[in-house]
Amino acid sequence: MSEESTKEHEKKPKKIKFFIDKEQFETEERELSVRKLLVDFAKEDPATTTLALKVGNDYKKYANLDELVSMKNGMKFVVFHKDPTPVS
Secondary structure (H helix, E strand, O other): OOHHHHHHHHHOOOOEEEEEOOEEEEEOOOEEEHHHHHHHHOOOOOOOEEEEEEEOOEEEEEOOOOOEEEOOOOEEEEEEEOOOOOOO
16 A cells, blocks of 8 residues: 555545434544434434433433443444323
8 A cells, every 4th residue: 555545545544334313324423412412313303302322231311411422343322202102
């Protein structure tokens, strides 16, 4: 590889793949706010939903919308809805 192509390779940020409710997303950002994950990626209303990270068999809920999440490849998030689900 030439020196120039090596520099080009170094400039390109690595994409991080993550999941929200089993849908795959990608980002080049190392940290994302809970609000950004809910609004920009999950397309959910933060007033009526809570984001949670699946950790083994448990969930870590994010109550603070401005909290920054350190993104890692393969993270699995779930969106919990605060409203009661109507039963027909």
